[in-house]
Amino acid sequence: MQKKIILVTVLLAAMQMVFAQNDGSQTSLFTEKQQQLRITAENVRLVPDTKNGGYHLYVKKTLNVNSILLTETTKDPAGKNDSYAYRAKEYNSINGDEIRLLDGKKLESEGAKYSLVDSTVEDTSFFGPAFHIYIPETIVYGYDWSRKGEVKIGKGTFINIRSFEKPYADYTGDYMDSPFMFDFRVVKRVVKKPAPKPAPESEPEPDPVEEPETILTDDYNPIASEKFKELSDDIIYSKGPETIIEDIKGLLENIEDKDNLDLVFAIDATGSMKNDIDKLKTDMYPLLEELFGGSPGARIGLLFYRDYGDTFKYMDLPVKVYPFTSNFTSFSKNLNSIRIYGKEGGDIPEAVYEAMYASCEFYSWRTTAQKKIILIGDAEPHPTPRGSGKYSKDYVMKIADSRKIKIHSILLPKD
Template sequence: MKKFIICIAFLVSAAFFAAADLSIGPKDIFITQSPEGGYHLYIRKKPGIDSVLLTETTRDPELKADNYAYRSLSYHPVNGDEKRMLDGAFIPPEKNLWSLIDSTPELTTPIGEAFHIWIPYVIAYGYEWSRQAEVQVLDGTYLNIRAFEKPYGDYSGAFTDNPYRLRVTQKPIVGTLPVDTIYMEETVKTFSSLAEKTSGQVLYAKTPQDVIPVIKSVLQNPGPRPLELVFVIDATESMVDEIKEVREMIEPMLKEMLPSWPAWRVALVLYKDYFEDFLTRVACNFTDDLTVFRKSLNNFRVQGGRDIPEAVYEGLDTALALPWIPGSDRKIILIGDAPPHPKPRGRITQEMVENAAKEKSVQMNVIILPHGNTY
């Protein structure tokens, strides 16, 4: 079971056309990362602030260059029905421009009465006839909270820019699994695709104690060919409980199951994310010595991880590049609780991984772990 603490660090606030106090300080903000695939941002409702809008953080002091508002690529009930004014008129709903704006504060939030904005992992700005792009909202992303004197982001009144930088950390929760445990939709979608494209199994482990029995189920039907088995495991801090269980229990299970094959080799690949202590690591190349495998499993620190998505495809790419023996029964068991990034951060893509696995006849089996609520 995991819970994530999300921190947002205040940078510098630059005011434009502000007569009233439209500043938003660090204590006026509460942000949580959600298994839905984004962040819930709460901004305290203060006297004189009637709407807030997320925009780019850079602004031309002479006001000669456009400074665009951020928007979602799809409808979300938190902000999807919010109105926004531009050039003195409301943006028509049929344009499907879901700006990250709020003019209707909620009375009950973690910080009392507050504006509430849903920030998906991928947001957009600009227009096709001008400058436009998509942005991944990750640890270190800059966001500007523009506070308006009037509702609907109406520029006919005063407004102030409040730039921030998003800082994200992951910490495991101590305690029993709550009833609201869920599997992230994007994790299920992407992991399932990997398995289905390579005739693998899609499996779920609700608790750390379920992981070993689920792994065992993948090894139930030995064949006549030598087995080559690679474990690809998310090694970020949210996985600490599951990895502890694997470290304690996997060797006896493998000693029981592996002799059913005429020969076997196992390997271990770890993955984290960009800007961690490592992106991917071959912790143990193919070996038929379970003592070597066990030592490699105990010889790394489970730490790191900021935003929820991790370098899943990079980990699989590393596993597929191992020295597989021709004619073997080739299996990968991917174990993780978080999806890959919705937009590639490096050169490895889902299509590349799936094509490589099919080309090398590697079956990818996936074990999906749950996420609980975040705070």
């Protein structure tokens, strides 16, 4: 009887745990109670402050959330360094008087002033009760005795909305992190002209015009974004199959001496990339013909990567390598040879640095050519080197720099 009681207790405890991906670096366990604190994209809204700059962030009040705090999205992979809370540089009436607790005590130090925190719910026309935080154009984090810095809000800026069970961002209760990225989308709005006096006869409504709108999206892996930026001259936040061909075209169409181009596409071939690669299979050949059909000297290579333990293996690395070719039919055949069933890998750390090493070392780059790698993926590299232990960011960047190879990144939405 005692064994049965113990077993039931263990099962009940296990049933309260659910799997959820953390902020991109690893898979973590959260209780059902913590999951109820998660913030989703449909429950956040940004409103630009046209007078002072910055944005007003509204987060819908849900049953279990009683305060929110904006923090960094990334932290030390070893878990030794905390992610810091964001702060405004100066007082504002929206959040300047909000209370924040730590260890049961009100934080009143200079380093805690103007934290982007809210426990005071207000009524809104779109959410009903909602938390409200004013995010200035520039926010700060950290302390003089530790790491610190400033963040200028723009496309690609990540913030983490930390939601708390208790008011005042009190860590004595449960809390949950929900990372978001600032993004811009185009929406159509009807712009009405003021009627002149006296008013003429009625005129038809003007056609909608396209205007950019700033939104918060949880589509992208924040760790992957940070690491891709470290590797790249630039980073494109793709919408996936909807825009990936145009994203690639934007990186290549302005190259002047296309006959003197050596280019490698390094593509994540795990299950979450299936729809993106299917789009590449159908539309890459026409794009290459459009861009390089009149440049017989252009050479294109293709590399697929997964992770250690997957089926790929070339020179002890989890990659599949197709050499440079100027024959786009051959390139398309190689691209179409890959089979993805949706279960390979996942949105977990992948062998990104190994893929960059292989792209630099396993291709016969021409000495005088323009050398480019386009990295396409949705997951970050391993925080510490795997395999031989030498494939770190610094190691592969040193090789790329020595060969004068420029890396461009296209980050896809996490699946």
